[in-house]
Amino acid sequence: MKQSDLKLDGNAIAGVLGEIFAVEMTVAEGTCAGCGNVAPMGAVDVYVNAPGIVVRCSACTQVLMTIVRGRDRTWLDLSGVRRLELRS
Amino acid sequence: MAFISRGFKGRRSSAADSSRLPPGQYLATGFPVLSAGPTPHTPLEKWSFTITGEVDQDRTWTWAEFQALPAEDITADIHCVTKWSKLGTRWTGVPVSALLEGVESAADYVTAFSDGGYTTNLPLEDLVDGKAWVAFRYDGQPLDPEHGGPARLLVPHLYLWKSAKWVRGLRLTLDDRPGFWESNGYNMYGDPWREQRYWGD
Numbered sequence: 084m085k086q087s088d089l090k091l092d093g094n095a096i097a098g099v100l101g102e103i104f105a106v107e108m109t110v111a112e113g114t115c116a117g118c119g120n121v122a123p124m125g126a127v128d129v130y131v132n133a134p135g136i137v138v139r140c141s142a143c144t145q146v147l148m149t150i151v152r153g154r155d156r157t158w159l160d161l162s163g164v165r166r167l168e169l170r171s
Numbered sequence: 172m173a174f175i176s177r178g179f180k181g182r183r184s185s186a187a188d189s190s191r192l193p194p195g196q197y198l199a200t201g202f203p204v205l206s207a208g209p210t211p212h213t214p215l216e217k218w219s220f221t222i223t224g225e226v227d228q229d230r231t232w233t234w235a236e237f238q239a240l241p242a243e244d245i246t247a248d249i250h251c252v253t254k255w256s257k258l259g260t261r262w263t264g265v266p267v268s269a270l271l272e273g274v275e276s277a278a279d280y281v282t283a284f285s286d287g288g289y290t291t292n293l294p295l296e297d298l299v300d301g302k303a304w305v306a307f308r309y310d311g312q313p314l315d316p317e318h319g320g321p322a323r324l325l326v327p328h329l330y331l332w333k334s335a336k337w338v339r340g341l342r343l344t345l346d347d348r349p350g351f352w353e354s355n356g357y358n359m360y361g362d363p364w365r366e367q368r369y370w371g372d
Contacts, residue, residue: 130207134252134332134352137207144209146288151356153369158356 106169116165117145124167138163191248191258193363199255204317207351211286211316211337218321220270220305221340224282227275234321237305240265245304247327249334250363261311264304264325270341271299278343282350283324286337291350292359293326293333295343302328305338330361330368 109125120142127147130137135151147163215234222230245262281298284290306325307314314320319336326333332352353359358367
């Protein structure tokens with residue numbers, strides 16, 4: 084098997100990504116990368132009166148994610164979430 | 172105490188003077204409160220302000236020492252990237268130049284850092300020569316915590332996310348390092364007159 088057969092580009096996971104991010108996210112459980120607290124996304128602290136949406140851990144207040152909506156695109160930073168558990 | 176009047180270019184007409192409103196902005200009534208997290212309440216006896224990073228040595232002021240620095244009254248128009256502007260706001264603050272006096276540094280950039288972990292990046296030249304202050308009074312009163320008190324950065328010629336609330340110091344850097352919003356789509360410079368809201372603007 085050639086290396087080029089093993090490594091694909093991101094288009095190969097278009098279907099998987101579409102499935103993952105189309106699920107009901109408020110029941111998805113997020114693990115805080117800072118303190119390890121596990122909580123459903125519906126239970127996080129959210130600040131919307133800001134240049135973007137800031138999502139914080141309700142246990143330690145560390146930023147879990149930011150969502151910035153630009154004119155023609157959205158920037159999503161998930162660096163504060165160690166893991167998301169999604170229910171199918 | 173010097174009085175610096177900014178934003179009053181030409182005739183002092185009505186507050187609705189559209190020539191003072193950058194593109195895409197509207198005039199706010201009141202003073203909207205924006206916040207990316209819980210409001211810190213640092214007691215003044217635990218507050219300090221520090222110049223650090225690419226400097227010969229760190230400088231730190233306690234609240235009392237900071238209050239003893241020469242302050243200026245400032246009148247400025249402010250512009251938030253969420254599209255509201257407020258004209259003729261009145262502040263009192265210590266010019267950043269006074270805090271940098273005698274500091275030896277090769278830095279061209281600054282990261283302002285705040286209680287609560289907020290950061291924002293600016294070119295050093297945008298903080299000196301009467302363009303930026305560490306403000307601690309608004310409209311004649313001590314700066315309310317919801318507006319950034321006890322002290323916030325005030326850089327009225329850039330979008331207001333650069334005027335870091337609850338500021339506790341400036342880190343001088345050789346290169347331009349994106350801060351909290353600048354890492355996530357917002358512009359590295361943020362000139363309201365050139366409508367530099369997002370990356371690529």
